[in-house]
Amino acid sequence: xxxxxxxxxxxxxxxxxxxxxxxxxxxxxxxxxxxxxxxxxxxxxxxxxxxxxxxxxxxxxxxxxxxxxxxxxxxxxxxxxxxxxxxxxxxxxxxxxxxxxxxxxxxxxxxxxxxxxxxxxxxxxxxxxxxxxxxxxxxxxxxxxxxxxxxxxxxxxxxxxxxxxxxxxxxxxxxxxxxxxxxxxxxxxxxxxxxxxxxxxxxxxxxxxxxxxxxxxxxxxxxxxxxxxxxxxxxxxx
Numbered sequence: 001x002x003x004x005x006x007x008x009x010x011x012x013x014x015x016x017x018x019x020x021x022x023x024x025x026x027x028x029x030x031x032x033x034x035x036x037x038x039x040x041x042x043x044x045x046x047x048x049x050x051x052x053x054x055x056x057x058x059x060x061x062x063x064x065x066x067x068x069x070x071x072x073x074x075x076x077x078x079x080x081x082x083x084x085x086x087x088x089x090x091x092x093x094x095x096x097x098x099x100x101x102x103x104x105x106x107x108x109x110x111x112x113x114x115x116x117x118x119x120x121x122x123x124x125x126x127x128x129x130x131x132x133x134x135x136x137x138x139x140x141x142x143x144x145x146x147x148x149x150x151x152x153x154x155x156x157x158x159x160x161x162x163x164x165x166x167x168x169x170x171x172x173x174x175x176x177x178x179x180x181x182x183x184x185x186x187x188x189x190x191x192x193x194x195x196x197x198x199x200x201x202x203x204x205x206x207x208x209x210x211x212x213x214x215x216x217x218x219x220x221x222x223x224x225x226x227x228x229x230x231x232x233x234x235x236x237x238x
Contacts (some may be wrong), residue, residue, distance in 0.1 A: 002014060002015045003043070005043065005046070005047055005050065007047075007050055007051060007054060010033060010054070010057060010058075010061075011033070012033045012034070012035055012050050013032070013033065013034045013035070014034075014035050014037060014043070014046055015034065015035070015036050015037070016036075016037050016038070016039050016041070017036050017037070017038070017039065018038075018039055019036060019037075019038050020038060021038070021202075021203045021205075022035060022036065022037045022038065022041065022046070022049055023035065023036040023037075023203065024049075024050070024053055024056075024057075025162075026057055026060040026061060026064065027064075027162040030061075030064070030065065031057075031060065031061030031062075031064045031065060033050075033057055033061075035049070035050060037049075063227060074118060075090065075092065075110070075118050075121035075122060075125075076090070076092070077089075077090060077091055077092055078090065078091075081108055081125070081182075082182040082183075083103065083108070083129075083132070083181065083182065084132075084181065084182075084183070084184060084185055085182075085183055085184030085185070085187070086106075087106075088103065088106055088107055088108045089106065089107050089108070090107070090108050090110060091107045091108065091109050091110065092110050092112065092121070093109065093110070093111050093112070094111075094112055094113065094114045094115070095111050095112070095113065095114075096113065096114070097111060098111075099111055099112050099113065099124045101124065101125060101128040108125075110124065110125065112124065126159065126178065129178050129179075129181040129182065130157050130178045130181070132181040133157045133176060133178055133180060133181045133188070134157055136181070136185070136188060137155055137157075137176065137188075137192065140188070140189055140192050141155065141192070141196075144192065144193055144196055144215075145196075147215060148193070148196050148197060148199075148200070148211075148215055149200075150172070150196055150197075150199040150200060151172055151199075152172055152173075152174055152196065152199070153171060153172035153173055154171070154172070154173045154174075155173065155174045155175070155176060156173065156174070156175045156176070157175075157176050157177075157178050158175060158176075158177070158178065159177065159178050159179070160175070160177040160179075163175075163177065164176075164177050164179070164180060164191045164226070165177060165180075165191045165192070165194065165195045166195065167195040167196075167198045167199060169198060169199050169202050172199060174192070174195045174196070175195075176188070176191065176192065176195075177191075183226060184225065186222050186225070187222055187225060187226045189222075190216065190219055190222035190223060190226065191226075193212075193215060193216050193219070194212070194219070197211045197212060197215065
């Protein structure tokens with residue numbers, strides 16, 4: 001069950017859960033604000049917490065609203081698409097053969113059966129991006145597990161509209177946004193390390209920041225790079 005509190009021009013969605021700590025999130029594209037709070041926390045205390053974070057909330061909203069966005073993809077020849085941070089031109093070829101995607105000479109060659117609509121082309125490319133991510137992640141996990149001292153029991157890749165990643169510390173599982181296959185490899189590594197450290201510290205506490213500084217001192221640079229890059233056009237569901 002959720003409720004709303006108003007802080008001037010800012011509306012904050014409040015959701016109470018069976019959790020220990022309060023979590024504040026600002027979601028793209030327009031900067032929707034959400035607070036997840038422990039069941040025991042009063043609405044008055046939540047309001048005081050939100051007021052204390054107003055400066056940070058406005059800062060995050062301004063970043064999101066000013067971020068460059070791609071135009072809607074039409075999946076036409078010579079349309080720009082990105083793979084691991086590099087720009088490729090799309091080349092679509094209709095064929096009776098099975099659909100396929102291949103990178104050659106700064107082009108993404110998309111083979112489709114005759115007459116598919118944009119949704120089908122998008123689905124083929126999305127699945128290809130998912131496979132790129134699935135191949136890139138295991139070596140990174142193998143590298144970072146002994147360094148951080150955690151065990152990733154399972155990772156998932158999925159298309160997410162509001163997060164780059166997520167984790168469940170209790171199960172040792174991590175989720176990664178398939179959109180990361182479009183970003184530079186160091187952005188994927190940053191998000192992965194971020195989620196792996198959440199297996200040690202579930203919140204964005206001072207301890208979490210200290211751990212990030214210890215294991216990836218340049219993490220703020222990677223975060224800024226990820227936030228600077230154009231994000232895909234989406235028809236957001238809220």
